[in-house]
Amino acid sequence: MRRYLTDLVGVARDVLGDDLVGAYAAGSVGLGAYQPGRSDVDVALVCARPLDPDRKRRLVAGLRYEALPCPARGLELVVYTAAAARSGTPEPGFEVELNTGARMDFRVTWDADERPAADGRFWYGLDRSILHECGQALLGPPAAEAFADLSPADLRRLLVDALRWWLALPTPPGDGPAPGAEDAVLGACRSLAKVRHGRWLSKAEAGRRLLADDWAADAGEPAGLIERSIAARAGGPAPSGPEARAFQRRVLAEISGIAE
Known part of the structure; x- marks a missing residue:
């Protein structure tokens, strides 16, 4: 490289x-x-x-x-x-x-x-x-x-725009593994980790950071979804499209609330 x-x-x-x-x-x-x-x-x-x-x-x-x-x-x-x-x-x-x-x-x-x-x-x-x-x-x-950084307000607005854009894409049919859904989940993790902790992390590192947060610990199934998404990047089965979309909506609600 x-x-x-x-x-x-x-x-x-x-x-x-x-x-x-x-x-x-x-x-x-x-x-x-x-x-x-x-x-x-x-x-x-x-x-x-x-x-x-x-x-x-x-x-x-x-x-x-x-x-x-x-x-x-x-x-x-x-x-x-x-x-x-x-x-x-x-x-x-x-x-x-x-x-x-x-x-x-x-x-x-x-x-x-x-x-x-x-x-x-x-x-x-x-x-x-x-x-x-x-x-x-x-x-x-x-x-x-x-490179200059964004203002906090512009950062949150662009993160909201990005999540809304992803959510507008067609959802893969069925409840089985959807290749790429793990990146949708962990990309949302990266956005939320940046807002919560003020740092850009890799997708997997952001997922692990949220697993250490009360947000993930109290979230039940979403915590397991993050773990499965991290494992999928190493060859495990991907989550389903509906699971990824539900997670993105949860992250969007939190970031949108902060942005407002």
């Missing part, structure tokens, strides 16, 4: 030159929870000034899977200007976004204004908050200096 990240930064340097002022590993790599074969690689690049269309195209061409194979499920790359990274805004604010990989649908968004609301516009502010706290610098100053 280290070699891939080094090569990625090298390609970005070739395209952006001195305008590349930072590169940061985010997501599971930044949180110290990368799982080979399961996790994506999340990277944020920071450039000194807005990118023209030609450099956006050349950057995407150089970093897409066909040109630079990613050893993970896929690469999720977002490019920000230094001003946008330090703004603390909840808005997307990116220059270009790329999803590419052997097991990931190719997607490129050339401008933040093109991001459809139906696909969620909350991701980017939350990602920059995680970068501020946990990002690993591959190039440039520490992530805490390159």
Whole structure:
């Protein structure tokens, strides 16, 4: 993985030159929870000034899977200007976004204004908050200096938006294991752990943190659901879709109450 990240930064340097002022590993790599074969690689690049269309195209061409194979499920790359990274805004604010990989649908968004609301516009502010706290610098100053955090009010609002977005997705039919439902449960755990304890944690670590809380200890079956979801990430059976949705609704009610 280290070699891939080094090569990625090298390609970005070739395209952006001195305008590349930072590169940061985010997501599971930044949180110290990368799982080979399961996790994506999340990277944020920071450039000194807005990118023209030609450099956006050349950057995407150089970093897409066909040109630079990613050893993970896929690469999720977002490019920000230094001003946008330090703004603390909840808005997307990116220059270009790329999803590419052997097991990931190719997607490129050339401008933040093109991001459809139906696909969620909350991701980017939350990602920059995680970068501020946990990002690993591959190039440039520490992530805490390159990225500003969200205000508490904006953080809670985006977390509520994210949970509502997930709940609006179709629920897998039946009461049997639903692959991916464990991530829905533990993603909700991460949101609640951030609100309750003020720290971004990996999904599994957030689940374990809530298990130590009175909230989980008093919750009966939801506590068992968290334990099963953690085990599912190591190969155990996933919870059902209805179980995951009920848990997300419980977390949404608590975060929404705090936000109000």
